[in-house]
Structure formats: C-alpha cells, structure tokens
Amino acid sequence: MSNIEQTLSIIKPDAVERNLENEIKEMFKNNGFSILKEKKIQIEKSEAEKFYKVHETKPFYNDLCEYLSSGPIVVMVLEKENAVLGNRELMGATNPKDAEAGTIRNKYGISIDKNSVHGSDSIDNANKEIDFFFKN
Ligand code: CMP
Numbered sequence: 001m002s003n004i005e006q007t008l009s010i011i012k013p014d015a016v017e018r019n020l021e022n023e024i025k026e027m028f029k030n031n032g033f034s035i036l037k038e039k040k041i042q043i044e045k046s047e048a049e050k051f052y053k054v055h056e057t058k059p060f061y062n063d064l065c066e067y068l069s070s071g072p073i074v075v076m077v078l079e080k081e082n083a084v085l086g087n088r089e090l091m092g093a094t095n096p097k098d099a100e101a102g103t104i105r106n107k108y109g110i111s112i113d114k115n116s117v118h119g120s121d122s123i124d125n126a127n128k129e130i131d132f133f134f135k136n
Helices: 013-017 021-030 045-051 061-068 083-091 104-108 123-134
Strands: 004-011 034-041 073-081 117-119
Touching: 004 021, 004 083, 004 123, 013 021, 013 073, 021 034, 021 073, 021 083, 021 104, 045 061, 045 123, 073 083, 073 123, 083 104, 083 117, 083 123, 104 117
Parallel strands: none
Antiparallel strands: 004 073, 004 117, 034 073
C-alpha cells in the first residue's frame, strides 16, 4: 500500500549563506521528493524558540535559537512515499562528522550546530512543523 507523506525541511543559515540552496534542492528532487511549498524567510529568535520548543530544556537550546534566526533560511514541504524517514536518511546523522557519505550533512554540514538542514523526526512533528510555517 502506498504511504505518501509530507515532511518539513529547513535549509539552515549556514547553507543559504554558502549559496547551497539549489544544490540541496536538487538532492531532494534526485531522491524522489516533490517540493510542494517553499519560501525563503528570516525568523525572529522568539519564533525559533517556539519552533524548537521540544529542545527547551537542552543546554544547546539558546544557541540553537540564536543560530536559526541569524540569517535567511529556506523552509519547504517535501512529499514522497515515506517522506519523514526518507528525509532523515538523506540528511544523515545530526552531527555531520557521523553522517554517512552521500548524505546532505556529510556533504555540506560544518558542525553539529551548522548542520545545513533540519527535517521533521516523526509524522506528528511533520504536521506540526508544516502548520508552523505554512498555516494561513
Ligand atoms: P535539528 O535537526 O535542526 O534539531 C535540533 C538541532 O539542535 C540539531 O539539528 C542540531 O543542529 C542542534 N544541536 C546542537 N547541539 C546538539 C546536540 N548535542 N544534540 C542534538 N542536536 C544538537
């Protein structure tokens, strides 16, 4: 049975700053993802704090929110069969130094903070994160 899902992807400030937006989008398309919606925006720190609320007790929370709001980002809704897991596989491990060859973070990530992309980690969070950026 087919299981078409949507997931949220963010191209983070480190990648936008290095003009990697098109290369990363090509990787999504070459891996069968359709980009249903996309926009380039810069968010306030207070919005980043809401977006990453699940991490609010973590020691890296403040730096993470500073960072996500530090420059333009590209937010996208990606769709394909099993998109949530597929996107996580294509991104690779959170820390680029642990990410497998051929993954986005292995190719482009600089550090655990500047890891070039974010992707939803579950279907439930995908729905919440898509609403966060694209609900009218
Ligand atoms: P992301 O997938 O956007 O989700 C939360 C982000 O926190 C993660 O990518 C990393 O960029 C960042 N981060 C910083 N330090 C850590 C850490 N120790 N463990 C997990 N994520 C971290």
